[in-house]
Amino acid sequence: MASLYVHIPFCRKACSYCDFYFSLNRDKYENSFTQALLQEILLVKDFFKDLPHQEAKKYAEHGLRSVYVGGGTPSILESENLKRIMAALFRNFKISAHAEISLEVNPEDSTAEKLLLWRSLGFTRLSLGLQAFSEQALVYLGRRHGYLKPMALNSLLKNAQRAGFKNISVDLMYGFASLEDAKWVESLKQVLAFNINHVSAYALSVEPGSLLARQIAHGRRAAVDEAHASRQFLLLRKVLKQQGFLQYEISNFSRNINSFSRHNMSYWQGRPYLGLGPAAHSYDGAKKRFINVSNIHNYARVLSNQKKHSTEIKALKQVEILSTQERFHDFLITRLRNLNGISLTEIEELFFENSGTKKLRKTFFKQVTLLEKEKLLYVYRGRRLRLTEKGLLFSDYIIRSFFIEKQDLVQQKTKN
Numbered sequence: 001m002a003s004l005y006v007h008i009p010f011c012r013k014a015c016s017y018c019d020f021y022f023s024l025n026r027d028k029y030e031n032s033f034t035q036a037l038l039q040e041i042l043l044v045k046d047f048f049k050d051l052p053h054q055e056a057k058k059y060a061e062h063g064l065r066s067v068y069v070g071g072g073t074p075s076i077l078e079s080e081n082l083k084r085i086m087a088a089l090f091r092n093f094k095i096s097a098h099a100e101i102s103l104e105v106n107p108e109d110s111t112a113e114k115l116l117l118w119r120s121l122g123f124t125r126l127s128l129g130l131q132a133f134s135e136q137a138l139v140y141l142g143r144r145h146g147y148l149k150p151m152a153l154n155s156l157l158k159n160a161q162r163a164g165f166k167n168i169s170v171d172l173m174y175g176f177a178s179l180e181d182a183k184w185v186e187s188l189k190q191v192l193a194f195n196i197n198h199v200s201a202y203a204l205s206v207e208p209g210s211l212l213a214r215q216i217a218h219g220r221r222a223a224v225d226e227a228h229a230s231r232q233f234l235l236l237r238k239v240l241k242q243q244g245f246l247q248y249e250i251s252n253f254s255r256n257i258n259s260f261s262r263h264n265m266s267y268w269q270g271r272p273y274l275g276l277g278p279a280a281h282s283y284d285g286a287k288k289r290f291i292n293v294s295n296i297h298n299y300a301r302v303l304s305n306q307k308k309h310s311t312e313i314k315a316l317k318q319v320e321i322l323s324t325q326e327r328f329h330d331f332l333i334t335r336l337r338n339l340n341g342i343s344l345t346e347i348e349e350l351f352f353e354n355s356g357t358k359k360l361r362k363t364f365f366k367q368v369t370l371l372e373k374e375k376l377l378y379v380y381r382g383r384r385l386r387l388t389e390k391g392l393l394f395s396d397y398i399i400r401s402f403f404i405e406k407q408d409l410v411q412q413k414t415k416n
């Protein structure tokens with residue numbers, strides 16, 4: 001089923017590794033942003049009704065099964081503004097009574113009072129941006145919040161449970177030089193001792209142009225070492241498995257199948273989604289992708305114009321018509337990361353039935369054979385393509401290998 005994402009583009013401080021769109025000028029922009037977002041909700045409230053027939057029908061029957069308010073740092077919004085946004089979402093979209101409604105929060109904002117408020121606004125799931133469980137690691141990442149002592153985390157989680165949150169996920173990062181293996185394992189064990197049911201853990205990636213990339217280039221931060229990150233990924237898998245967690249995607253682990261992130265699952269299954277807010281993306285589940293104006297000032301300006309709706313939407317959302325090759329690329333990226341893998345029957349039906357796709361099919365299966373020989377992926381029961389444990393470490397390389405010439409790939413692998 002379809003899902004909805006709201007991007008709240010404010011942060012208190014820029015983390016050094018970040019490449020999301022955000023602004024540090026909340027005082028200046030929060031009210032105009034909220035006003036613009038309310039206007040966008042009105043403009044695109046029929047998005048799901050206008051989807052291709054089957055999807056529109058599902059929406060009419062069941063409503064949205066997932067809403068995610070992320071960022072940025074949504075937990076720094078003024079309570080009054082968050083109330084207005086949530087009320088507008090419930091008023092203008094059909095949201096299932098059983099929907100997963102997630103809020104991304106920073107530990108420092110999660111007071112007992114705020115947790116009660118968030119629950120009363122309809123949120124059912126918290127995604128807690130812990131990132132690291134040591135002072136040294138947080139300094140390396142340039143995070144604003146300080147080290148959360150186990151007692152403080154314990155009381156935060158107790159308050160969350162008292163407020164009625166049963167579904168709590170923690171975000172962690174690994175693979176950076178100041179995080180030693182022993183500390184990583186200790187942090188994981190400390191976090192897992194609490195009553196949380198989901199973990200998202202990402203290897204730190206150094207984005208070109210980020211502050212971290214500049215710090216590393218000037219020798220002010222140690223560089224990221226791939227072997228170190230791979231080792232910590234394997235430790236992550238081992239510790240979470242020992243603690244009874246299921247890995248259902250490369251970076252996502254859940255206590256049981258009921259606490260898989262529905263929102264992420266919906267992206268990975270290629271379902272339609274609507275993104276609201278600056279720089280948010282939307283997808284119609286077929287061939288169209290939409291990208292919102294990324295700059296907060298322009299976003300508010302476009303939405304404050306009193307023009308006809310269609311003109312306003314055009315100025316707000318840039319449309320991309322995806323080619324078969326692009327859709328195939330997106331399909332592989334999202335599905336291969338899923339531990340359940342890709343159904344070969346589905347690939348045939350979606351991409352290879354048409355006679356014009358013969359070459360794409362031939363190249364794909366040739367590459368599958370090569371990757372099988374390298375023990376990076378395997379065909380499970382003749383029906384599903386899955387990454388091996390070694391393949392989980394090289395997923396980016398594997399996905400790229402389906403789309404670029406061999407000699408370029410060898411060069412890229414060498415550079416990495």
Ligand code: SF4
Nearest residue numbers: 011014015018071072
């Ligand atoms: S809090 Fe999140 S969005 Fe904001 S700068 Fe840090 S990583 Fe980026």
